[in-house]
Amino acid sequence: MSMKIEYHEYDVLVVGAGGAGLNAAQVASQYVKTAVISEVYPTRSHTISAQGGISASLGNLEPDNWHWHMFDTVKGSDYLCDQDAAEFLCRKAPEMIIELEHIGLPFNRTPEGKIAQRPFGGHTAEYGKRPVKRACYVADRTGHAMLQTLFEKAVAQGTQFYSEFYALELIRNDNRVCGVLCMNIQDGTLHLFHAKAIIFATGGNCRIYETNSNAHINTGDGLALALRAGFSWADPEFFQFHPTGIYGHGNLITEGVRGEGGILLNGKGERFMERYAPTIKDLAPRDIISRAMVKEVLAGNGVGPDKDHVLLKIDHIGKEAIMEKLPGIHELALVFAGVDCTREPIPVMPTAHYQNGGIPTNYLAEVIKGYGEDGEEVYPGFYAAGECAANSVHGANRLGTNSLLDLVVFGRTAGERAAKFAKENEIADLPENAGEKGVKILEKFANSNGKYTFGPLYKELTTLMQNKAGVFRTEELMTEAVKELDDIEDKLSDFKVVDKSTVYNLDLIEALELNNMVTVSKVAAKAALLRKESRGGHSREDYPERDDVNYLKHTNAVLSGDGKSIEITYRPVRLKPLTVETFPPKPRVY
Amino acid sequence: MSKFVTIEILRYDPDKDKEAYYQSYKVEIRRPGMLMLAALNQIKWEQDPTLSFRRSCREGVCGSDGMNINGVNMLACMTKVEDLGTDHIVIQPLPGMPVMRDLVVDITDFINKFITVKPYIIRHSPMPDKELYQSPEDRKLLDGLYECILCGCCSSSCPSYWYDKEYLGPNAFLRAWRYLIDSRDEGADERLPILNDKHGVWRCHTIYNCVEACPKELNPTKAIVGIRKMLMDRKF
Numbered sequence: 001m002s003m004k005i006e007y008h009e010y011d012v013l014v015v016g017a018g019g020a021g022l023n024a025a026q027v028a029s030q031y032v033k034t035a036v037i038s039e040v041y042p043t044r045s046h047t048i049s050a051q052g053g054i055s056a057s058l059g060n061l062e063p064d065n066w067h068w069h070m071f072d073t074v075k076g077s078d079y080l081c082d083q084d085a086a087e088f089l090c091r092k093a094p095e096m097i098i099e100l101e102h103i104g105l106p107f108n109r110t111p112e113g114k115i116a117q118r119p120f121g122g123h124t125a126e127y128g129k130r131p132v133k134r135a136c137y138v139a140d141r142t143g144h145a146m147l148q149t150l151f152e153k154a155v156a157q158g159t160q161f162y163s164e165f166y167a168l169e170l171i172r173n174d175n176r177v178c179g180v181l182c183m184n185i186q187d188g189t190l191h192l193f194h195a196k197a198i199i200f201a202t203g204g205n206c207r208i209y210e211t212n213s214n215a216h217i218n219t220g221d222g223l224a225l226a227l228r229a230g231f232s233w234a235d236p237e238f239f240q241f242h243p244t245g246i247y248g249h250g251n252l253i254t255e256g257v258r259g260e261g262g263i264l265l266n267g268k269g270e271r272f273m274e275r276y277a278p279t280i281k282d283l284a285p286r287d288i289i290s291r292a293m294v295k296e297v298l299a300g301n302g303v304g305p306d307k308d309h310v311l312l313k314i315d316h317i318g319k320e321a322i323m324e325k326l327p328g329i330h331e332l333a334l335v336f337a338g339v340d341c342t343r344e345p346i347p348v349m350p351t352a353h354y355q356n357g358g359i360p361t362n363y364l365a366e367v368i369k370g371y372g373e374d375g376e377e378v379y380p381g382f383y384a385a386g387e388c389a390a391n392s393v394h395g396a397n398r399l400g401t402n403s404l405l406d407l408v409v410f411g412r413t414a415g416e417r418a419a420k421f422a423k424e425n426e427i428a429d430l431p432e433n434a435g436e437k438g439v440k441i442l443e444k445f446a447n448s449n450g451k452y453t454f455g456p457l458y459k460e461l462t463t464l465m466q467n468k469a470g471v472f473r474t475e476e477l478m479t480e481a482v483k484e485l486d487d488i489e490d491k492l493s494d495f496k497v498v499d500k501s502t503v504y505n506l507d508l509i510e511a512l513e514l515n516n517m518v519t520v521s522k523v524a525a526k527a528a529l530l531r532k533e534s535r536g537g538h539s540r541e542d543y544p545e546r547d548d549v550n551y552l553k554h555t556n557a558v559l560s561g562d563g564k565s566i567e568i569t570y571r572p573v574r575l576k577p578l579t580v581e582t583f584p585p586k587p588r589v590y
Numbered sequence: 591m592s593k594f595v596t597i598e599i600l601r602y603d604p605d606k607d608k609e610a611y612y613q614s615y616k617v618e619i620r621r622p623g624m625l626m627l628a629a630l631n632q633i634k635w636e637q638d639p640t641l642s643f644r645r646s647c648r649e650g651v652c653g654s655d656g657m658n659i660n661g662v663n664m665l666a667c668m669t670k671v672e673d674l675g676t677d678h679i680v681i682q683p684l685p686g687m688p689v690m691r692d693l694v695v696d697i698t699d700f701i702n703k704f705i706t707v708k709p710y711i712i713r714h715s716p717m718p719d720k721e722l723y724q725s726p727e728d729r730k731l732l733d734g735l736y737e738c739i740l741c742g743c744c745s746s747s748c749p750s751y752w753y754d755k756e757y758l759g760p761n762a763f764l765r766a767w768r769y770l771i772d773s774r775d776e777g778a779d780e781r782l783p784i785l786n787d788k789h790g791v792w793r794c795h796t797i798y799n800c801v802e803a804c805p806k807e808l809n810p811t812k813a814i815v816g817i818r819k820m821l822m823d824r825k826f
Contacts, residue, residue, distance in 0.1 A: 040644075041701065043740050044652040101721040104711035104772070106732045113723030138736075144651055145736055152710040186690060215646040248621075251649050332649060335668055338623055455635025498639040501605045504691040507639040 005190045010035045011422035013195035017042035019407030020386025021201030022150035027415030029157040032422045037165040037182055039217050042151045046203055046215040050143020052256030053135030054404035056093035060114045061133045066090040076122040076285045077395025078536035079585040082574035085363040085391040092409045097136050105149045106138055119259045122285035122399040131283050135401045140254050140328040169438025170229040176428035177382040181438035188502030192435055196427045197381040197418035204387040208521045209352035210466035213245055213252040222388045224516035226359050232370030233557045234390040235357030237528035240398055240537045241471050243289040245351025246336045247309040255400040258282045260325055262314040266301040277590035284590045287397040287536050290350040311345035356398055358390035365414035370556040375571045381421050383414035396536020445511040450494035454510045461488055469525045473540045478529040485522045523557045526566050548585050593619040595677040601692055626666040643693035653741030657693050658682040663743035663803040684746035700742050703758045707766035712777025728773040735768035737806050744800035744810050756789035760800035760810030767813035791817045
């Protein structure tokens, strides 16, 4: 492997080309020289898979306002979200939707030509009284249309793209980030991007679970790189298990199905959500529905020979409505479940879908320290947005449609702030040893010739996370998980990358991804073990209640020592919004 | 009893191979409706880690795993092995694009052609504070166009695209038409001359391979006809 490193210099460097990265890039490109590096071609980022919609209180079909949206976001988060960020998100939402529409997003329309809206889980009118039509949508391909539109906008703005570049190291000089070392997957060459400001928009990590809705690329690379560079990961124990993953596959069936009138049925044919959420039923937030489904199955009310799943019924809204508003779902159900959903229900079970935590930031997408007395202190020139960030608008559980909104609102904010920073500041010098750590990890795996290969070890990791740190969490299981993850980490020292080619070496990329997934899994499992309560997506059998006295606080994880030890501390939730009154924690009844 | 199929894959690694060759694998069908992507992952994770191919979303929307399976371009993640109706399967990279490695082709030219047709809203009139209104009928015109996933199955199945290296290809035309007929767009004057070029829409010989190949069942040929009609209408 050639160790010659090509040098590139930019004002703003964006890592990741999903919705957040592309919106940040198209905005920053309007002011300064901006580049995007991405493991895949931008239009192949995972935002492409987002289906149901993007929320904003436009009120196009019935009265709505941003404060109701903010209430829903805070309550949906099980009160762990930062309320300044939640206010920022919900107030910005309408103008962001208009901006997306103006740059070409082909939203579905109302008869008079306005943007159409539909109900979604946890979104209500008048502070929880009834479901509200707040989700703007493009059939069930909202993320697909959004990602392509943002890519096209970034192209029009002259953003420079480096596609199929895999990041190896985030380089910092004291408190300034100054660059990223990458490998060009297509030819194995190394590249060092030196920049005044860096935006991380590296997405999620749910590939660590056996059953997940995520793309192959969602391996937590950005988080692992940030952790190794000494930055924090906030709320690592909070994952979202989306209720309607296709049984046996995990691929997602959008909540928009229930927004359009779909209902969940157990093995007795009962609409069981009426018992768990009497007011909004099948439109309760995802954590509540997933937990209800698991309870039904454990109570013997499941469907199928093993009574191990439930059914999602949508045929009653009619074939025409399904084909107009949910055509992608029809195709997915047919291919993955062998079911024609215009006639039969779809077999579903919860699937790991989203990480609610991430690199901690303030409401302006500026990365903060996260620990100690000065935990809210900002790292100048470093921004994070999208699933890899915790600003935190999602807290312990994200509401459906708030992720696409998060991407555009905080992607834009990060792009604006980074461009401003780049105009006002000099580039930070690269340290002497810039890139050394990344080259070392690359060489370790590229030259590895040990016992374990990717396939079996990846399976071992995902099975472990699924069974011992997934939906069903106990002290005993998670203690085992923490120990067994150390064993898996040890096996990485006896690893073998079989492929030695410099050209499109997927075996090597998967090894590097596995290395990152192990780091991410270790942190998530340890944080989950230490949070002795149930809140949002973190549901413990041994501590079934939320505990606001001891745990109304963000977890903060950093790596220490040799990078293998994890230090967990806690940081207060920012309960004070920007201008309005705090929504105080209350029992979550729907 | 378990069932096996034989999958022959065209292999090529420029680091060590003078020319491409076929390598044969036995793959176990582990569930009814097993998808071709699962078969490829089985090979990669259990038999031969050196096999290289692209994939990401695994559900037919990111467009990464377009490949030529038994002579037809399709997405591995949406193709059931059993539906091929044979236990002998041959997989090649998408034709007409330079092969980088195994099933990975160089799509730089394909993406550049997509960008050439200015695939974004061009508008000279002022924008309102609110959304631009668009009737459901006008919005419906975009159905069958915006769903493109940029997998390249269409252009790489097109003989005109293989022959004429400058030819923009069905994918670029589909996207151009998506913007040309968007009621919010005012970019026809800038876009049409690009499409009217000798490497533009007139080079299409209505072979319909693109329509056959599209895994999303879109119709680039219809878009090409629409663009031709728009060009003619403007001339006369």
